[in-house]
Amino acid sequence: MRNHFARSVPRSVPFYARPLGVLGLCVALAACSEQGERDMKPAVAGGDPARGQGLMAQYQCTACHAIPGVPGAAGNAGPPLDGFGRRSYIAGGIPNTPGALARWLDNPQSMKPGTPMPDLGVSLEEARHMAAYLATLR
Ligand code: HEC
Incomplete structure (x- = not known):
């Protein structure tokens, strides 16, 4: 043995x-x-892209943004979000990291006071799922 x-x-x-x-x-x-x-x-380690995709349809982000894979009449009050995973900056000056993107979606005013992007009452957890989906857009 x-x-x-x-x-x-x-x-x-x-x-x-x-x-x-x-x-x-x-x-x-x-x-x-x-x-x-x-x-x-x-919720801490990261978001679920599939849930984020559904949440963006639910919150009607498409009223202002064209988002690949999210159905809805694409509005153009906000910039189109195609290829967002490759973008360097959020709203022109915030480095595009998953954490910053989630905070932006949770509370845009806290990241860029005066931005026309409204606070839609998205929770931080929901924002993480949406950020995870946006990161898949290449
Ligand atoms: C009432 C219109 C409106 C709605 C609804 C809206 N947004 Fe926005 N969004 C904007 C505008 C306007 C900007 C540009 C803000 C700026 O540059 O200061 C923006 C910016 C953004 C950006 C950064 C874009 C870039 O090119 O840097 C992301 C990402 C984003 N929105 C995601 C979302 C998501 C996800 C939702 C749904 C939860 C949403 N938005 C709902 C108007 C809207």
Whole structure:
């Protein structure tokens, strides 16, 4: 029994390849624990693009914006949001990061006082889902 592990390693595996197996196991464990964390606090770790897509239809963002994949009569009071995942800035000067975009959707005035984009009463969690969807637009 003491030699069980040693015997279970096939002779054909070269000695230098064995640490690779150990490394692979570590990577797999790290990936699993990361997944577990994400399941526990989805609202903090990021948004769900599919939910964001539905929420943008629900909040009628399309009354002012053309948004690919979101149905509705596309208004043009606001800029079109196609390719938003590739944009460097939000509303001309705010660096386009997922966190900043979520805060913008939650409360545009707090990010750019005087902006014509209204506060639509979107919660921060809902804003994260919408930001996740907008990030998929390339
Ligand atoms: C009443 C019209 C109106 C509605 C409704 C509206 N927006 Fe806007 N939005 C604007 C305007 C106007 C701007 C430009 C603001 C600025 O540059 O200061 C803007 C800017 C934006 C930007 C930044 C665009 C860019 O090119 O930098 C995003 C992203 C955005 N809106 C998303 C949304 C989402 C998502 C919703 C729905 C929850 C929404 N908007 C609802 C008018 C609107």
